Amino acid sequence: SNAAWSCADPGVQFDTTINDWHTCPESGRINGPNPCSEYRFLDDTACNLARINLLYCFDKNRGAFEIDDYIHTIRLWTIALEISVLMAQFPSKPISRLSYETRTLGLGYCNLGSVLMHMGIPYDDPRGYAVCGALTSIMTGESYKTSAELSSILGPFKKYEKNKKHMLRVMRNHRRAAYNAPAEEYEGLAITPVGIDPKKCPKDLLEASRSAWDQAVMQGEEH
Numbered sequence: 001s002n003a004a005w006s007c008a009d010p011g012v013q014f015d016t017t018i019n020d021w022h023t024c025p026e027s028g029r030i031n032g033p034n035p036c037s038e039y040r041f042l043d044d045t046a047c048n049l050a051r052i053n054l055l056y057c058f059d060k061n062r063g064a065f066e067i068d069d070y071i072h073t074i075r076l077w078t079i080a081l082e083i084s085v086l087m088a089q090f091p092s093k094p095i096s097r098l099s100y101e102t103r104t105l106g107l108g109y110c111n112l113g114s115v116l117m118h119m120g121i122p123y124d125d126p127r128g129y130a131v132c133g134a135l136t137s138i139m140t141g142e143s144y145k146t147s148a149e150l151s152s153i154l155g156p157f158k159k160y161e162k163n164k165k166h167m168l169r170v171m172r173n174h175r176r177a178a179y180n181a182p183a184e185e186y187e188g189l190a191i192t193p194v195g196i197d198p199k200k201c202p203k204d205l206l207e208a209s210r211s212a213w214d215q216a217v218m219q220g221e222e223h
Contacts, residue, residue: 009035016190023170024102024163039106044094047104048084050077054135055111060118067208070135071142074107078146081105101158107143109135129194130201134209137178137196141212144171148219156223171220175213 004011011033018030018040033040039047057070085103090096112132113123121128151157160167169187176185180195198206 004035007035009037011035011037013037013040014191020189020191021170021173023167024159025166026162027102027159038108039104041104042098042102044092045098045102045104046088046090046095047099047106048081048088049106049108050081051108051110052077052139053111054109054115055118058115058118063119064202065135065205067138067204070138071208071212074139074142075146077107078105078143079150081107082147082150103157105143105147107139109139126197126200130197131205133177133194133196134201134205137174137209138205138212140174141178141209141216144174145212145216145219148216148223152219152223168217168221171213171217175210175217178209178213 001012013030013033019025022030024042028042030040031043038049041047052070052073054070057066057073058064059066082103082105085100085105088099090099112135116123116128116131119131121131151160173186173189173193177193177195180198183192186192196206196209201209
């Protein structure tokens with residue numbers, strides 16, 4: 001803890017919650033994140049990172065998201081990152097091998113604060129939380145949906161079958177959060193997540209979020 005504080009890179013986690021949402025617990029638990037905390041998964045794994053500039057998908061004249069553009073960008077980056085697993089150079093053979101067997105991808109976004117300012121929404125505001133939740137939900141759901149589509153042709157990653165029931169449970173819980181489901185509907189969670197508030201979220205973002213997870217869960221169960 002002191003080392004994390006002194007270098008201003010606090011790689012800490014809420015251990016119960018992180019492992020409740022772990023997609024591959026049969027292959028080992030999540031013991032901690034990297035120092036910047038954007039990656040947390042099995043020991044001796046790594047992922048290639050990419051991020052989407054949200055401002056490029058925001059129509060400043062209309063004050064609204066170009067959702068189709070956003071989804072198209074997510075799908076392209078997911079495919080590019082999947083290809084990059086084979087091209088990446090890793091610091092050790094164990095990391096190289098396990099990263100190949102789990103095929104972890106790191107997709108994120110930037111400029112959320114700028115987007116909220118263009119929308120006239122304060123950072124610390126329930127509307128901001130809803131927009132952030134929906135954008136993150138769309139990104140994650142569309143990425144998993146694209147992964148399932150790739151899996152229908154290439155087959156799932158090597159460690160999938162061993163972790164199948166856990167991964168599908170986590171996917172269903174993500175979908176429930178998009179629908180702001182009541183606490184009793186979640187599976188295997190110690191702490192109930194904060195869902196997307198449908199009263200605060202723009203309708204188009206909410207619908208895109210739910211659609212992404214409907215398809216991600218359906219195609220994930222199939223492929």
